[in-house]
Amino acid sequence: MKKGRVFSGARPTGRQHLGNYLGAIRNYVALQQDYDCVYCVVDLHALTTLRETHELRSNTYEMVLDWLAAGMDPSASIIFVQSQVPQVTELHTILSMVTPMGWLMRLPTFKEKVRQQPDNVNYGLLGYPVLMASDIALYKADTVPVGEDQLPHLEFAREVVRRFNAQFGPILIEPQAKLSEVPRVLGLDGVNKMSKSLNNHIELAASPEEIERRVMTMVTDPARRYRTDVGNPDICNVQTLHRLFSGSPERIEEIAHQCRHASIGCVAHKREFARDLANALAPFRERRAELERDPDKVWDILSDGARRAREIATKTIAEVREAVGLP
Ligand code: ATP
Ligand code: MG
Secondary structure (H helix, E strand, C coil), X not given: CCCCEEEEEECCCCCCEHHXXXXXXXXXXXXXXXXXXXXXXXXXXXXXXXXXXHHHHHHHHHHHHHHHHCCCXXXXXXXXXXXXXXXXXHHHHHHHCCCCHHHHHCCHHHHHHHHXXXXXXXXXXXXXXXXXXXXXXXXXXXXXXXXXXXXXXXXXXXXXXXXXXXXXXXXXXXXXXXXXXXXXXXXXXXXXECCCCCCCCCECCCCHHHHHHHHCCCCCCCCCCCCCCCCCHHHCHXXXXXXXXXXXXXXXXXXXXHHHCCCCCHHHHHHHHHHHHHHHCHHHHHHHHHHHCCHHHHHHHHHHHHHHHHHHHHHHHHHHHHHHCCC
């Protein structure tokens, strides 16, 4: 007997990065044991920001390769593409009728997008959280593994479901967010959340050379300007990430000590981190390369996933239509 149903999704805006892995994918994999899991490539959500829409197909393929190589298992979980189960757009329309505009306009995530793309503040961007609530509600998920950036959306989803149920009866389920142990990974800039669209990320599938190239651009303790300055490892993102990918906690403590006494430089530390990270990700790269030999496999998994997802979606939509009174 499973403990409940999990739903989560990611935008096909590029390959998966360390933030996606630590914040979400690690949980996706772990939850497969005890929960009934539904994992979605949210291509409609990607349309809210993506101009190069012809990239959706290759991005989807690359992302699902990452997921499979990280241990997501299509025989245990449903893995599918959002737009291939169009019932979600119907639920989106219905839920939008119980969503006050004010709730959407005051969400910090919306305000941030307006800042990031002032020339493309589209209606879909405002409705993003309604579509996300629809995804979760359509599959009747009770548990949603996400990174910290998604918490306002989860809270919003709970409120919308509550409002729908109050008006039409207890049809939908109020979901709970599930954070990982590392819910917010900072990007190479050391300030913003690591994000595909900010291009401040390190891809899980990056080659050792690419990893080194990216790591060398990382911002460390900003107060440490010269090699002879002492540093504060507690606020250094290289230190934070290195800790998560090093096989040796003793070495991490040693580096922290050396940083505090200026006996190791940031450049040397970055080289060492890059090497450890490339080693830690080597098994992942190997599994990914193996999967890449059979490109059809990804598309077969996704079409089987869409079929299984549609079975759940059709039932929920029928209940929702009846509750609302649509003829
Ligand atoms: P985009 O920039 O296109 O929005 P993204 O890098 O933010 O891409 P998403 O596809 O939006 O990635 O997010 C997928 C999952 O990964 C979500 O659950 C999200 O909370 C989580 N996640 C994304 N970035 C981070 C991060 N830096 N730290 C922790 N979790 C993250
Ligand atoms: Mg995002």
